[in-house]
Amino acid sequence: MAPVRRQALVVRGGWRGHRPRESTNLFLPFLAAHGFQTLVEESLEVYEDEKLLTATDLIVQCWTGGDITAAESAGLTAAVRAGTGFAGWHGGIVDAFRDDPGYALLVGGQRVRGVPAPTTQRLTPTPEHADHPVLAGTGAFDMPSAPYWVHGDPLNDVLATVTFDADETRLRPAAVPAVWTRRWGRGRVFVSTAGHGPEELRHPQLRGLVERGLLWAARSAERRNDA
Numbered sequence: 714m715a716p717v718r719r720q721a722l723v724v725r726g727g728w729r730g731h732r733p734r735e736s737t738n739l740f741l742p743f744l745a746a747h748g749f750q751t752l753v754e755e756s757l758e759v760y761e762d763e764k765l766l767t768a769t770d771l772i773v774q775c776w777t778g779g780d781i782t783a784a785e786s787a788g789l790t791a792a793v794r795a796g797t798g799f800a801g802w803h804g805g806i807v808d809a810f811r812d813d814p815g816y817a818l819l820v821g822g823q824r825v826r827g828v829p830a831p832t833t834q835r836l837t838p839t840p841e842h843a844d845h846p847v848l849a850g851t852g853a854f855d856m857p858s859a860p861y862w863v864h865g866d867p868l869n870d871v872l873a874t875v876t877f878d879a880d881e882t883r884l885r886p887a888a889v890p891a892v893w894t895r896r897w898g899r900g901r902v903f904v905s906t907a908g909h910g911p912e913e914l915r916h917p918q919l920r921g922l923v924e925r926g927l928l929w930a931a932r933s934a935e936r937r938n939d940a
Contacts, residue, residue, distance in 0.1 A: 719770040719931060721749040724759060728777040731804050735911040737775050743924050744771075749931075760785040766792035771931035775805030786813050793819060794898030798930035802908030802923055807863055821866040821895045821902060829882075834860035834875045836891050836907060836919075842872045847894060847903065847925045854918040861906040862889055869893040873922075875906075892922065894929065903930040 721744050725733035737753070744751050749771065757776070759765065761784050766772075769792065781789075793799050799819070800806075808824040810816045817823045837853040860875035873892040879885050895902045903926035908914050914923065 717934065718748050718750045719934065720768050721751040721771045721773060721931070722759065722765070722769045723751060723753045723773045723775075724755075724757065725753070725775045725805075726755050726757070727775075727779040727809065728804065730910075731775065731777045732910045733775040733777070733805060736802075736805070736908070736914055737773060739911055739914055739920070740773065740924065740927065744773075744927070747928060757781055757785045760788040760792075763788060763791075766797055767795065769797050770933075771798040771800065771927060773927060774799065774801040774809070776809050777804035778811075779809060781810040781813050781816060786810070786815050790815060790819050790897075793900035793902065796899040796932050798901050798903075798927075798932050799897075800903040800927050800930040802905040802914070803861070805908075806904055807861065807906055818866070819897055819902070820904060821869045821893060822863045822890060822904065822906075824861045824863050824906070828862035828877075829880065830859040830862065830877065832859055833857055834891070834907065836873045836875060837888075838873045839871055842870055845870070845872055845894070847892070847922060847929050848872055849921070849925055851918060851922055854916075856907050856913060856916060856919065858907070858909045858913055860889065860891065863906060865890045865893065866895065869895045892926075894926070900932070901930045903927065 874888040875891045
């Protein structure tokens, strides 16, 4: 008997500057190669479909800005608490639905806009999580884009940081979370603040990190059977 394929749901939209269609399309073949059947939606109304979300093992979201209704937010949160994985990158996950505190609590962080930042960033793994499967031996690497300053949740496992140097406002350098994982109920959440668009997501080290993050967040067949 053929194994049951896991279900992935890609939800994309919002601000077009992050090119949500092209960015998420990069990962569709990867998901298929790892045994997922994938549904792509370009409306947040899908978060109200309890039956679909219950059967979904991984939600990949790329939706910068925008507004989410109370029912959509509640549906998403309930699904993750019940075991559905949730993953994303950059503004598509940490700069979405800014007026919904429940969403920020689910994700574990939110971008703070208007913070002066360098034009490039170096992602540096945190030593305490060097053995995390998402890192898989990844060392520090540079990306040609400005980092995000984020406010993070103390329940996050921060896998990598970016450093903002001291300036006339910041009196000392600050290591700001850039990649983290967290548990929310029975679900897993993966976030990378790097990944501005498809060009950056093609960077071998970042792409590998995101791919491993998707697999880590996804509910396994074993965990689905235990639910």
